[in-house]
Amino acid sequence: MNIPYLSVISHPTQKNRILLLSTVTACTLAVNLFGILAGLTAVLSHLLYFPIILASYWYPRRGLSFSLLVAALFALQVILFAPLDLVLGLATITRCAILVLVGCVVSLLSWNLAQSEKQLQDIIEFLPDATFAIDKEGKIIAWNRALELMTGQPKASMLNRGNHEYALAFYGDRRPMLAGLIIGDGSDIPKKYPQVRNESGTLVSEIFLPHMQGDRGMHLRFSASPLLDANGNVAGAIESIRDITDRVMTASALEKTSHRLNTLAGILRHDISRKLAVLYGQLRFGVMKFSNPEVIAYIGELKVAADGITRQIDISREFRDIGGTPPSWIAVQNAIAAAEDRLEFRNVTFHAWTDRLCVFSDPHLPTVFYHILHNSLQESTRATKIVITYQLRSDGCAIIIEDNGTGIPEHEKDALFVQREDSYGRGLFLAAEIVSLTGMTLRETGEYRKGARFEILVPSEGYRIENSATRIAVPHQRHTSPIMEEKGGPVGRELHADEFPLADEVWKEYHDTSGDPAVDRIFGVYQSGELVSVARCRRHPDGLEVDGVFTPAKFRKNGYSRIAVGSLVEACHNDDLFMYAVRHLEGFYHQYGFEPISEILLPQKIRERYTWAAGNLEGAEVLPMRRKAGL
Missing domain, CATH: 1.20.58 (Methane Monooxygenase Hydroxylase; Chain G, domain 1)
Incomplete structure (x- = not known):
């Protein structure tokens, strides 16, 4: 042909x-x-x-x-x-x-x-990989120099030969290789050849052939793609074979070495932990036996040192495991909740607003949040509030963990994500290593004396927002209760996509407003399991708009709107927020940082939504307002 x-x-x-x-x-x-x-x-x-x-x-x-x-x-x-x-x-x-x-x-x-x-x-x-090509009848039409060296078969003796002649050099018998599968029907490939993978239209397989290279064997990677004619029909196939023996042997050696090192490290951790258990027992006995303040202070210093050793053991155990399990889509709120379960917040207020957000990450993502939160909870930071939010950006998504503590001096930030002896920064190097496995980065952007602010930067392809409209599949998320007045009282949190119809029911008395999971974040207040108040933040191409703040008449006078608006502002505070407020509620929104502005300062898309005001804001009794970004 x-x-x-x-x-x-x-x-x-x-x-x-x-x-x-x-x-x-x-x-x-x-x-x-x-x-x-x-x-x-x-x-x-x-x-x-x-x-x-x-x-x-x-x-x-x-x-x-x-x-x-x-x-x-x-x-x-x-x-x-x-x-x-x-x-x-x-x-x-x-x-x-x-x-x-x-x-x-x-x-x-x-x-x-x-x-x-x-x-x-x-x-x-002159391709470095051994390569051959066949036509639609299976006859060899190309046999390059690298393949001659690999198989010992000269090109002149192979060209124009069919009947799976190419397989003799590799398997010793006639059988269809990947190129032969391409020109065939191909429908039974998954059943008969389960080891063959289809990677974007290219068939790929890796195999060990013991009789190659003088019976010493070779690990080979085969990959084949179709050759198409002008009409897009398969006219043949081309297949490349790469010797990956060195790579496989290196990986095997590294795996064995890693296993031995992990075994040795495990033995050392176990022995040190046993010694620490004895040390803790002696320290407790010393506290009970001695009453001298100097001795008690000395024992306290020993306990702090022992606690540091224990934490280093925990870090080494976590560092051993990272990268060992393939990454997957992880609900960020679940990862935060897992980290929260390991920590004591005491008098520190903690709110996490990452419902509906998933990231493609190593399974040890909870460890990342654990170490960041652990540092914010140190007494030396003097933090009384920690908030976790996220911000969508042109280059991806940023997960932001910030506190109102003393912050981190500028000269210490460069060495923040390396292992250190002092308390602040310990474990952050491990957090940075974990997020880097899937292309994320960790940085600190806070201002000294105003609080620490850690940002996990997620690339555009590495995050998803739960969205029933586009059928994005995300792991099941835990419904957390970030803002609760008291036990058994009203709870404020962000609604999941499958809860948007509940908000639509509440809004029936409010201009028949409805939510769109693709562009909206809705924050609601639940009382005894019933949605009693809502507020919406809608993303426009040129800004965020706050609207839909509504509490049905039978639930008013209970402060529910304050909880809903407070939740929204805290969750979306990383961007400027714009709104049209009814004039008599100017004071209410002023409590949350909203200030009156000229209509011309509103983003164009937000102005266009209010054409019903006929351009006469005074007559319509509505007032344009803006809240600048920040807690």
């Missing part, structure tokens, strides 16, 4: 070509002579195109000379055997010129095609 985009093509022998070309030329000249004798000087001369096209295609360098020869023979026939006149002479000259022109054009096209094919041939020939 002739595949023009591959260089190695099966051609007739030179002898057969010359014989065929000579026969066609002689026949067409003879037929043309017969036509001239019969008075047909125009029609049969078209047959002369055939030998010219064949000669110019097969021998592009000689196409011009051959077309000149044929044109000259045609002119000679006309001169010798046709009655000459002016019209016939001009027609003959024109016909000869066309014959020469056709020969030139075909020669040029054939030459360019040959050069293109040679370039493709060189590309395949």
